[in-house]
Amino acid sequence: MGDVFTADVLTAEEVAAARAVTPGCASGLIHLNHAGSSLPPQVVLDAQIGHLEAEATLGGYEAAALALDRRHAVYASIARMIGAEPNEIARTEHATAAWNTAFWSVPMSPGQRIVVHDHEYGANIVAFLAAAERRGVLIDRVPCDRFGQVDVDAVADRLARHDVALVSLTHVPTNGGLVNPAAEVGALTRAAGVPFLLDACQSVGQRRIDVDEIGCDLLSATGRKYLRGPRGTGFLYARSSLLDRLVPSQPDHHGANLVAGDRFEWIAGARRFEYWEHSVASWLGLGAAVDHALSCGVERIEATVTSRAEQLRSMLVDAGFTVYDEGLERCGIVTTATAAEPSARLQARLAEHRINATTTAPDSSRWDVERRNLPVLLRLSVHVTTTDDELSATLEVLTRGR
Ligand SMILES: Cc1ncc(COP(=O)(O)O)c(C=O)c1O
Incomplete structure (x- = not known):
């Protein structure tokens, strides 16, 4: 049974405000590694x-x-x-x-x-x-x-x-x-x-x-x-x-x-x-x-992160990537791969453009990796500070040079 979302997704103005108080957003960095270690706001x-x-x-x-x-x-x-x-x-x-x-x-x-x-x-x-x-x-x-x-x-x-x-x-x-x-x-x-x-x-x-x-x-x-x-x-x-x-x-x-x-x-x-x-x-x-x-309101964070991740999943699928996320309810972690290029290379190419992502390590979830026979995946994780432009820039790098 899934949660029923009643909270509103943050507006573009609210996302801009969240970014304005996050030093890591000021430097052109695209951080899609919030599941690794997120960007703290200035108050932290x-x-x-x-x-x-x-x-x-x-x-x-x-x-x-x-x-x-x-x-x-x-x-x-x-x-x-x-x-x-x-x-x-x-x-x-x-x-x-x-x-x-x-x-x-x-x-x-x-x-x-x-x-x-x-x-x-x-x-x-x-x-x-x-x-x-x-x-x-x-x-x-x-x-x-x-x-x-x-x-x-x-x-x-x-x-x-x-x-x-x-x-x-x-x-x-x-x-x-x-x-x-x-x-x-x-x-x-x-x-x-x-x-x-x-x-x-x-x-x-x-x-x-x-x-x-x-x-x-x-x-x-x-x-x-x-x-x-x-x-x-x-x-x-x-x-x-x-x-x-x-x-x-x-x-x-x-x-x-x-x-x-x-x-x-x-x-x-x-x-x-x-x-x-x-x-x-x-x-x-x-x-x-x-x-x-x-x-900010945890309900609104959840609504925003969930919708942003779904947006990213659709963009990846449209670009020919396989999305590996299962479940009736999904969150801000997006895992993907393509037969065209190893995930480690994708991560390295993203890094060249100051886009932070990780690849999955089999030891971190060995039982799941074995059950699903998973390859090394590219893990992209979004947060409330993630913008449409950042996702588009990421897709552009991922699909370039194929
Ligand atoms: C599901 C899950 N549990 C536990 C941990 C371990 O967290 P920590 O590194 O803070 O000990 C992680 C870290 O990635 C995780 O993803």
């Missing part, structure tokens, strides 16, 4: 640089103390964006750190199954394999349905067997434009009382996300992609009602209080998953990025 730089200057002139601890309210406000902003409570958010360095923190905190017994899907990110696959080795769990890969998305009936079937430790799903795969029906999976895990971990690394910032509507218990995200925050930032959402069933796997004395020399107690809320030391400047930059997205 200001938050980071302002804090770095405070650290340099006041001292790192003193600057952090002065920024206490702003640091706390970041949790509230993230919580507002995903329909959570501030004490359900933990700061992490990136999405994999958040995902691993969540995954390894879920109790699993030998013989229990972890229900997973082919769109999992490479790092998650490594963790599944490691858990099978260390914990004796069985990896149960549910198939895709005829649209290429997770087969929800197959998830229901697995949950009916009552031996599932965790359901894991990647909301938007790294190398494909589809959006998995996370809320349908969440309805099932909720009814079964099984923890549901959602990898929302590629969806946060470009899709409206409400953790209660989705029904996930754990959600991992990164700052630098569609959120347009700094590199080296991320967060974990952990549902408060699940906290007592989770065991943080590598705590420090920030996540736990050393109440005696031989005893610790977890601190309240999701911050038990955090480490004490972190880049305060980057965390504040992430907060600025979230506030920026909220001020």
Whole structure:
């Protein structure tokens, strides 16, 4: 079932305004790598640089103390964006750190199954394999349905067997434009009382996300992609009602209080998953990025990004390219290839014209690559700052010299 779009796509004037506050848009660069690392708006730089200057002139601890309210406000902003409570958010360095923190905190017994899907990110696959080795769990890969998305009936079937430790799903795969029906999976895990971990690394910032509507218990995200925050930032959402069933796997004395020399107690809320030391400047930059997205309206970002990506897909198909994105619902990631020229060459030719794109790395989504027998694809990812002119210029380079 797809979302019904009620939000308006940004007008040309609004896109121009979004570009005007994005330094990377001023230099003639065409950035179609928002799924890799997006272009931050000026407010993100200001938050980071302002804090770095405070650290340099006041001292790192003193600057952090002065920024206490702003640091706390970041949790509230993230919580507002995903329909959570501030004490359900933990700061992490990136999405994999958040995902691993969540995954390894879920109790699993030998013989229990972890229900997973082919769109999992490479790092998650490594963790599944490691858990099978260390914990004796069985990896149960549910198939895709005829649209290429997770087969929800197959998830229901697995949950009916009552031996599932965790359901894991990647909301938007790294190398494909589809959006998995996370809320349908969440309805099932909720009814079964099984923890549901959602990898929302590629969806946060470009899709409206409400953790209660989705029904996930754990959600991992990164700052630098569609959120347009700094590199080296991320967060974990952990549902408060699940906290007592989770065991943080590598705590420090920030996540736990050393109440005696031989005893610790977890601190309240999701911050038990955090480490004490972190880049305060980057965390504040992430907060600025979230506030920026909220001020634009995540629904409108979703509508704009989705429509821009569909426009690009049509242009590619019209130009004879194959588009590889599956799913009933699609997002801002567009994957394509042509028999006429290897994707790496296409990427290099785009780079010569200052157009940023990436090619897919098989290790990043190995199960999906094997299932679909995918060649290396050109990945073009759009955002609200992407214009018609940029897409036309990109197509012109791609089709030139054939
Ligand atoms: C779906 C997905 N999950 C997780 C990650 C890992 O994110 P990070 O590099 O922030 O750890 C990525 C990165 O591309 C991704 O695409």
